[in-house]
Amino acid sequence: MRTNGAVRTGLAAMVCGAVAVTLSACGGPEGGSGSGAKGRAGARGGVARTSAPTVDLTRIPDVGDRLQRRIPSTSRQVLAVYGEGKDSADSTAVLYTKSGATWEKTRSWTAHNGKKGWTADHHEGDKRSPVGVFTLSDAGGVLDDPGARLPYTQSETFQAPHEWAKSHWHDFDYVIAIDYNRLKGNPPDDPTRPLGDEKGGGIWLHLDHGSGTSACVSMSKSAMEYLLRALDPEQHPVVVMGDKADLKV
Template sequence: MIHRRTAVALVASPLLLSGCGAGAEAAPSRSDDDRPAPTTAAPTSESNTPRPTGIPGLGPRTAAAVPGHAEQVVVARGRGRNSPVSSVILYERDGGDWQAGANWPAHNGRDGWSEHHMAGDLRSPVGVYGLTDAGGLLPDPGSRLPYDHGYGFRSPGTGFEGEPLEGSFDYVVAINYNRRPGTSPLDWTRPMGAGRGGGVWLHVDHGGPTHACVSIAKAHMKQLLRTLDPGRHPVVVMGYADWLAQ
């Protein structure tokens, strides 16, 4: 059964004001600063299913972090550690083989990638994270993930290169970095503390770098929403190419 959430109330929220990677205005505690970021935030498999190792560009350490029961893997590969330019490919497992989808151009954080993401550092967090929840300003396009439709997904203002941000959150998929899975992408719970950032999403590309999210074209977001299946335990593997190859 496909679940739907009730619309988000029309109220000002930190995500609406800050865009993706929201939380920069919150002061981190010292314990939050010292706590290491997890290599993976995706659930682990309790079965004996072999872990996938055949996705191009993933080294043994990164591949080992992908849960063995994951049958859909979104790979967001950055051009370099300090680059905001990346690409996204959805891999789906068919038996023991991985089938690659199209290679979609993408953007990530303005200053690249971080192994220890902090609120406001303008870098995307590297790692392997579950994809369990979606939403957007536009009505559900046929998402298999629970979809939260509401005005909380407005994205006013301009980006780092002066481009309009309007429409960036028409469709989003929450990346389970420092958030509570099973809730709306707008949920403000930050298990590692506000200082470690949050509100990291896959969302519609606005033609420039993001605060911390990964963005792809609107048509590609719609296709992703219609394809990601909670029964196939989708995850995102994200980072710059050299990090992914470890």
């Protein structure tokens, strides 16, 4: 349900960032004809070019069977977050859109993930982003709705505390909840954690501050605005996220 200008009672709990209880938590040269050239010699002594590997456009690139199977058959929008390494905070986010039976790369952006990297067993305070496939159902932020298709909750309660470094003050101008340990259909800052507090929560897509996060995935303001306007509940969007090595398993 879309609400604009609402300021809910109580504090915004269990969201990205890690401030006490409030805002806590938040994937070789071409050969010539010389002796070092690779390939098969042709009839006139040339080198036959080796064909490039066939890309299977019915799958999300560089995602193995384990996670590929977890993408719902109804999903036609996938945001893939490719982490540079298990212990790295650097990643690249790519939006894929399904056309017929094939996936097309729509946009890509630089991104950051948890400052300590990735984990398949996320716990509160570990500073690692959870690896997996998660639906994207709800959005919100400090700023007015930019034209989001997902249900959007605008509220000052998303404001990052000004005790934080100034570079973090606008982190939550726009947010999209990653459906890890939360109840879909509620505002992103709803504190309910079905798996228990120890499993963490409040994992969001939000604005980037130039470095790793507490567990969320962060991108530029323009990237967030694009995603808010593009992600469509009728297309059942999901995020597939993790370090590159783990994603390929």
